[in-house]
Structures are given as C-alpha cells and as structure tokens.
Amino acid sequence: MVKTWCNLTLKSIKSVFIFDSEGKKLLSKYYYPIEPKDAQKLEKNLFDKTRRTNSDIILFDNLVVVYKPVVDLFIYVVGGLDENEIMLVGVLNCFIDACSNLLKNQMEKRSLMDNLDTVLLVLDETIDDGTTNIYQILSVKKFQLMKKIDYKSQITALKFINKDELLVGSGPFLLKINIHTHETKQLKIFEMARILKIKHSKYTVVSGQKSLAILLDFNIIHSFEIDDWIIDFEFGNEIAILTAHNNLQIRDWNGNLISEKKNDSRCMLYSGCVYNNSCFSGTIFNQIIWNEKAFIGHEGVLFSVEYKDGYILSTSDDRTVRLWNVETGDCVVFHGHLGRVWKAIFYNEYVVSISEDASCRVWNRKGDLLTVWEGHGSRNVWSVDVIDGIVATGGGDGGIRLWNLEELKQNRIDDDSQVETIELPNVPKSFGFTKNLEIVDELGNFYSYKDGLKKTFTDSEFKGHSHIVTVNENTIAFNNGLILFQNRKFKLQTETKILQIFGFEFGNDLIIFVSKEKEILCFRINEYIELVGVLSPAVHFQVFEMKYDGKIVVCGSKKGALCCYEFEIQATRKLEIQEYMQIQEFEKPAPIEPCLIARHIHGSDAVTNILLERIGEKYQISTVGRDGLFNSFLFYKSDAKTNLELAVGYTLETIHKTRITKGWLEQIVKVGSTIFLAGFFNARFFIFNQSKNCEMFSVNCNAKRIWKLKIHDELLNHLEFAYFKHKHINYVQKLSDTNFPDMNLVEPYHSLETRACKFVDGLIVSGGEDSILTFHSYKNSLKRVLWCKKHEASIRCLDYQNGLLFTGGSQQELYCWKLDIQNLTCIQIAQALKSDTEARIMDLTVHGDCVVTANSDAFIRLYKFNRGFDLLFETDYHHKCVQKTRLVQHGGLYLYSAATDGKIVKWRVTDKLEFVTEYKVHQSGVKAMDVKVIDNEICVASGGDDNLVSLIIGETIYSGNYHGSSVTGIHLEKGRMISVGIDQRLVEYKINNGIEFVSRTFVDVADISDMDVSGNNIVVVGHGIQLFEQ
Amino acid sequence: MGKSSKDKRDIYYRLAKEQGYRARSAYKLLQINQEFDLFTGVKNIVDLCAAPGSWSQVLSKEFKDKDCKIVAVDLQEMAPLEGVICIQGDITKESTANEIIKHFDKADLVICDGAPDVTGLHDMDEYIQAQLLLAAFNITSHVLKRGGTFLAKIFRGKDMSLLVAQMNTFFKEVYICKPRSSRDSSIESFILCRDYSPPEDYRPTFIDPLLDYKYTTEYVLAPFVACGDINDYDADQTYPTEEGYKFIEPIQPPINPPYKSFLDKRRN
C-alpha cells in the first residue's frame, strides 16, 4: 500500500467511475451537480476515448482523467484541470488497493457487483464531497468481508470426467474429486447461483439458474448470465440453451445471443433436454413436447427429460419413471419409487433413477426393478452419473456415494445358476467355515470343502445329529455329551445334552462354553483341558448366543433378554489330554451368578448375535435380534439404581436402537471398522452394511435355519455363504473386483434442514430435522467426526456448558449429554419429563445448574439440573409461542425471553421467574436473540420475522432494516454485531451509539436458521452449513 | 402421532375445519384484509391459483348478493362455489390468461396465492414461485385498472429484493406482509402492491412478458407489515385440544393429486 501519501489532501475530485470491459457503467459517483444526460455523454466519451489511447492520464473536456484497467474493469478518477495528476493517480491506486483488499484480491466484475454496496462505502469513506485525505483510504481494513472457508449442502450435479475423476456441483462451488485418492480441488463458479448441471467433453460447461460458465482444465474461460432460467444446454461451436419459458436460445461462447426460437407452447418448464437443436420440453402440464408431438401420460409435473437413440426417459411428481419410444409413442411405466422422482439416466441396458425417497434404483428397460440403493439419509438423492459401471449419487445430505453396477449380478443372487450345490453321498447335518467349509454328515463322516470335496475322517460316534462349531481355524464337533476337538474326544459325564457350544480363542488357548439345560461349563483347551468355571443361567433364560472377552460374558436369550457375568479364568487342575477321555465334573468350581439381567431388549424375540467391544473402562454391547432391531448399549461399573431386573455393580445404558428390517437380524460381523448385519427378509438372506447404512448382498434362498457366513474383507469384495436346502449344502462365493473405490466418497452432513449449531471446544455441534446430533471438526475444512441418534423428532436448539450438552426439540424432548472431546464420545445422561401437550421446545439456555426452555405451548420452563431435570417453575406469560430464551449473569441471574408477538421480556431468576420489564421490539416473531454484558450493561440484540435487527442498551431500543427477509441468527460482542437471515445475507455492524452497517456477504446456505461465532470463525446453518473466517 | 396431533400443532388448520373453510389459507386473506382493507369499493376480482378455494370462499361470502364478478383459476380442478366462475388452467400459459381477460373489462383486485409443490431445492422453488408471481402480474397488467391492488404470495428468499424492485416500478406502494396465521417458520409472505400506475409507455403484452430482473446491485427493501390482530391465534403455538374434542375430516381434500395412481396402486 502507498504509505507516503499520508498527509496530502486533495481538494477537487470531480467524479469516480467504474466500467466493465464492454463500456457498461457499473458505478459512478459525481461530486458536483450534473444532468443525467450530460453524465451519460461524458461517460460514453470518456470510455470511447480511453479505450483507444494507451496512456493512463488524459486531459479531456477541461478535466484530468486518470484510469487503470484491472482484469475486466476500467477504473477512472476524474479531477479538475488544476488538480495534480500524480495525486489523482495516488487516489486511484489507493482506491484500487482498498477494493482489491476488500474483494479478497478478486478485483473483477463479478465480485465487484456482488459487493457493490461495500465498495460504495469505501468510496464514501475515502472521498467526501470531492475532498479526500488519502490516509483514510489506507484504513479500509475494517471493511474486510467474511472469507468463505468451507461449505456442505445438497449435491445437485455430478459428472464423471473419466473413470477416476468426478465433477461435483455443491452450491456455487465446483469440486473435482479423485474417487480413489479423494484428492479434491474446489473452484467457485457462480456468485449466487447453485450449480444444477454439468456437462463435459473437452470443455466443462456448468449451468445454474441463469448463469453459465465454460471451463478448460478446471479454469473458467468464459461465464455469462442470460435473461431466463437455464433448463438444459448443448455445447459445440455455439451453445444451445433451453430456457424455462420454453425458448431455445443459440449463443456464442461470450453469451451473445445469435438467435432465439420461441417454442409455440409458451409455458413454464421444470425440465427438458436439448438434442441436436431441438427440444424435448417437460411442461408443468404433465406433458413432454417435442416439435409438434406431445407425449402424454404422466400425472404430475416433469422433473427430468433425457433423450437417447430414439427413446425419451422422463421422471415426474407422479412417482414414476417412463420410457417412451419417440417413433411409436409407446411407453413403459416404472413403478417403485416412494417419492417424487427427480431424475433418470440411461446406461447400457439399464435405467438408473433417483428420488425424493432417498433411493437410487436400477431398472432394466422393461421396467423391472433390479436393485435399490439407499444411503442418503431420510430424503432426496439429487444427482447421479455413471461411468464404466460406477454409479455416483449425490444426496440432500451433502454426501456422495459410489455404487458398483457391475456387481449388481454378483450382489443379488436370484438364480440357482449362481449357486453351487455340494454333492455328498449322505445327508449333511452341520457345517462351519474355517479356511475351508467343514462338514459332518449323518453317518459321522467329516469332509472339508474348498474348490472340491475332501473326506477327512469318519467317527461312528458322531452318527446321527452332530454339530460343528468353528472358532477361526479350529473345528469343534459335538453330539449329545461328546465333544471332538483336534482328533481328541471328551465325554462329559452327566447325561444332560449339550445344547450349544461357544468357542473363543485367546492366544494359544481355546476357551469353550458348553451350554446345557442347568449350567454353562467353561473349559480351557491347550495341551491339556481344564474346567475353569461354571456359570449359572438366569431363570427363564435359554442361552441362544454368547460372547466372552476374558473378563465379561454376555449372553442373549431366545426370548429377547440379555444377561452378563463377570468372569475371569482361574487356574485349576490341568488334565493331560488323552485321546479319549471322560471329564469328571465333581471338581466343579462354584457357579457364578449373573451380574446383570435385562429383559426384552428385543421384545420377546431371540437375541441372535452379540458384538462385545471394550472402550476404555466400559464395554459397548451391540445386539441383533429376530425383531429386526440393531441395538447398542454401554455396559459399565456403576452403583446407580436402574430399573433392570438385576444389576449388581453394573449398569446397562442404551445408546441407540435402529430397526433394520421387518424380517430377522441374525448376525453381526465387524471387519475393520465396518459393521455388517446379516439377516432374512421374506425368503431372502441379506447383508446390510450398518456403517454405510445400505444393503450390500442378498441371496434368494429360503433357508432360515442352517446357514453359515464368512466375510473376508471390509469392502465385501470376498465372502462365502453356505446354506442348507433340500438336504444339500448350497454354496455361494463372491469374489469381486478389488479395484472398486470406497463407497463413501464424501461424508454426509444432515439430511434435512439444520436448526441449531454451536461451537463447543473445537468442534461444531449441530442438530435439525433429521434428529441426529452431529459433530464436525472445522480446521481448514468441515469434517464429520461423530454423530449420535437419540431424539425421536427434530432437534431445534442446543446449549453447552462445561462438558455438558443440552438439546431440545419437537415432542418436548429435552436431553443432557456428556461430551468427551478427547475420546470423541457423547453420551446421553438425562432426559426431562414430557408434559402431554406435544409442544415443541423452541430454544433453551443454560447457566450454572439452571436450564430454561422456550416452548411452543406458550410456556417458559425453568429447570434445576442436577444429574436430572427438576422442573421448578413455568409460566405462560407470553400467551404466544415462546421462541427464544437467554440467561445472563449481571449482579444476579436474569432471563430474557421472546415470543411470536415480538416482545422481549426480562425476568429475574430465583427458584422462579419474577417479571422485571418488557420491550416491544418487533412486529412479529423474534427469531434470533443474543444477550451479553458489555461495558457493565446488559445488551440484547435481536432479529425478527419483520426483517429488523434491534439492540436494547439500557432502556434505549435501536433498530434497523438491513435484511430482505426474516433475521434468524444474531451475534453480539463489544462494539460489534453480526446477523444472518433467510435472505442469505450475513451482515456486519459497528455498534457506536446505535447500529452502523459495515458489510454484507452473500451466504450460500438457503433457509438459514442459526449462526454461531467463536473467535475468528462464523458458522451458519440451514439447508446446509457454511464456515466463514473474519 | 395420531390424527389429532396436527390439530394441536396447527390451530388454524383446526379452525378452518371447524368454520368450514377448505384450507387454512382463508385466514391469511382475512388478516391481510383486516390490515389493508382490500375489499372496499371493489367489484371485479381475479383469484389466481385458487384451489381448493378457501380464498374464493372468503370472497364469495364477502360479496354475496352484491353486484360483482369473481373469477377463480387453478391448475387443479376446483369444487364449484356460489358466485364464483372457475377456470381450470395454467396461469403461466397465454391461453389461460386470454380466457381470464375475456371475462373482464377491468378488475379492481387481483389476488394470487399460487405456490408450486416445493421440491426442497430452494433456488428452484423460489424461482418457480417468482415465475408464478410474474405470470400473475402479466395477467394483472392486462386486467387491473389504474389504482388497483395486487396481492400475491412470495417466498422470502435470497432474490426477494429483485421482485420488490420490480413491483416498485408498477405500483406506488409495495409492502411485504405476513399474516399471523402464516407460520413464522415458513418462508412464505405476501407482497401487497397498491395503486397500480404502470409507466405511461408500458404496453402489456404476452409476446414478451416481463421476465424477472437480472441481478441488480440495488438491495431494495420493502416495509414489512405483520397482519392480523396480536390477540389472534398464534400459528406457531401448540394449543391443547379440549376434553371431548373430536377430530374433523378436512372439508375438501385435493381432487386429483399427482400421486393418485401411485396411491391407488399402493393400496392394492
């Protein structure tokens, strides 16, 4: 910056202009009276003249003009003849410096236009009535706009460049992501428009709303805006654009209109496609119009139209996809989607469609549904593209997933030709996977199967009904009281039958639990065998499943119960293993009693499988059951009272419950960090990826009872599945292309609107309509690090204090969570009682042990929090839906509350609320409020549904209109205020005996509902999230 | 959640059913009228995007037995109403506009409560909404007499200031109003334009209908007016249902929703 000019004062600047490169005036400011006509003439002459000369100072019409081209702008400062031109150049340079600083070095038309109001302010600050002190220009730093750091929202366009790189439209940003390395480049394409279409050949062409940009090698080479919404375009030497008013415009690359054809049927389009300069237009009157022809059949608005090789593919509000033969007009209707269908595309013999119902479906051209891919939260898949059998989908949740179309046949086994039948001379009875498939038949013949059948041995004592249990590479067989392990046989002495054996490997030891009617015996097998413990079963508890980790035994019952034992193996008398031995049971240790029993965790259906994991001092127990639920619990030492049937020194806490299927869940398999759930629905066996929330594999097999599964890897590239059918073992192996990239290309954000956000100790926590509490780290970029589901309905508000997070929402849900940032855990620890009004908790605030909620049933509720919520006091003083509450300490605790009538009420907080005073601030609802003590005075900033921001200091109310729509977020600090609103503007103010406008920044998040500020960071949420730095 | 849950959450939905209105929207018109006195001295009215017809019901009650003409238009079929001429058509289409114009020499009031089925893509929804408003305005520019009033639904999103700027060039007074019966949480509002005074040289035409503005640099803000009495029911409030309260079925469910076949198919 030019510092040497500091003390020079100019006296007679006449005017300042900015033109674009075509001579269009963008800004002008005159410091003397001039007729508009004369001004226009002057500007035109000036531009014409300066365009032709090369010098940057000219004398013109008794004026001294200095100017400078900057990118696509021409900037002029005009002074009187007596003015020193060097000083004018100084003003010009300073002004350019200041602007370019303000525009973050993007001194170009687009960013200038978006920030014109602030540029004008800079101008006003620097030149006052034609008089200026250059020193002032240098101090424009305070005008810095907010810098956009990261953004996550709906993914509205996808396009593969090649089989490694994917172009992504996320708001106004274009991303280029390598689907293998996840390396990502980002480029801002539009100022305000969201990218809705991407096409790619040598050039990339991107459109959104009325804007279009042409890129080469990920650099914008042309961009322009037209006068109508762009529905579709076709790109060649010229660009053919179909607009929402059903016109076909031909433009050159600079956006100049070459010709325009107004289609006869002049009505609004939601969708359409241009093909060889003719249009297939999808009207809101449910028809597709092409030339003179109309394709009629849809019962709702059309959301997409594609054309290829004589066929039209269309999707609609009526939940169908339709495939039309252009020639004959014949139509195939695809039924299956449960919501509006946004788009469908052709790919080889397939049709791939995406919908509001959050699914992507693949069909053949006859309309048969081949698969359903779900994994974008609860609503909306917005974009899709395919290349080389890889399908990419972009969701309303901001996530991008990849799906393997080639695997379709491999992942969905319908046909016996895909299944091998293992031919055995006799009827097999049981089997299990080691490296091979181990089989025992009705005659006691043992086989090993791998690429072929091998008979290993025969033991006639294992005739009849034998069982095989495999533990990694070990095989255990049992039959009544007889156990076979590594060619050794043990006979348990008692008569009672063995019901089940569970085995676990610990180093060189194999621990087996033998479950019998009255007891569970535990043996250690190594070079020797020893009876190391006896567990006594709980009453009415038939053990169906068991897990052991060396310290804790967890059993699941046939009737939905869970039972835990504390059990560590003690050394006992070892028995040398002989080839065939009787095990005496008289030296039995004393039976161990359960330490915890929880009934009905799966209703009264069987607990079919358990996953036991240690997390620090605690255990996480995950279970699946025949009620189709997947549950997770924390199990830890605690003396707290519980309402469990039995809990001695331990407690069990539900973390989450999810219904995965209407059928049965049978198995949990954890590979790496991925959890797979296997189960049956109707006649199908399926594997569901819990971590990714989607079905991965299924077999039409009708064999619920006897089956075994072995999953080899996290991506499910290799798996084996054997099942019993018609007295034979059927075997399915899936061995797939291991080069397919990770499915979760981009982590999702919330799948529905976010309602509340807050910075908490280095993370951003947010909650919204999808009822999932989500945590993001935000260093350089937003990254989801944790999410928890507990709320049944939407989350609307949250507050944080000393490791405790409070959340509230619809259906009167109010929770307290313990947040541990180090270990990244967030555990719900308390819940408030609901009243029966079904009211929504609109806001909450916490201070010390005091929690106050604002409720839609007009009540303010005051709770004391001490490991639980105690309702101390409630009042319906407002008589309207209460929208905001804030507690503040200032010589006593005070509460401010605000409601839909625009009033803000101040209360003194004791063990109840005492009315102090009220202010009528807004015409209608108060949608944002912040309360701070500044200069020893309580200040209340608020934003209203009436578009106003206001500030109460003492008894004075200041207010101003700076937003075009409701103000939904506000932040107050010393000397400064920031607000955001539905108009997608972030406005910054100076507080100085009132509110003073400083800057306005466009926010790319729609439907903004909350904002939080922490140090230099600002986070704004709504339909997505955006992070700014100031 | 049972059926009555919506009744608790939405007092105006409940009121509408109790008072025989086809939709809760009726209260929005009533409350705006309360603030701006829309109906005095008015004879000819166009109700655009009128189905299921609660605004028309309000008009039909208000102007009962008076010498006046009410024309209601909607894409959807609308159940007949006394004293109201119903036209089924797309208001963005020229033929529909012509049909409306046929009925009038000049109208005193044009109201439009049109809204697309929102998709959830905000820009798209806002755009379609703006287009409906402009289509309504194009019809208005053909039928509204000088000094007349135009009331239309608007989404208060990022481009609202453009529409305000545009309406400012045709009307002397432009307000953004929000009836208390419209939920605080919804982005809908109404733009009320009074004293129609198009530029002298303005010729309404369908050949080149008014398109929405390009982004201008102006950030035009219109005055905001909350409509309805402060003591009216609060649309955002949860009201308890009284003892013995009975659930009432909606008065006039949609006649032909786009997903009708879909529903039929699912039922079987």
Ligand SMILES: C[S@@+](CC[C@H](N)C(=O)[O-])C[C@H]1O[C@@H](n2cnc3c(N)ncnc32)[C@H](O)[C@@H]1O
């Ligand atoms: C919110 S409803 C109107 C409610 C109405 N004012 C009442 O009180 O019952 C919106 C209506 O706009 C209609 N609509 C949407 N787009 C339209 C179009 N292009 N032409 C005509 N009507 C349209 C819809 O069919 C829908 O019935």
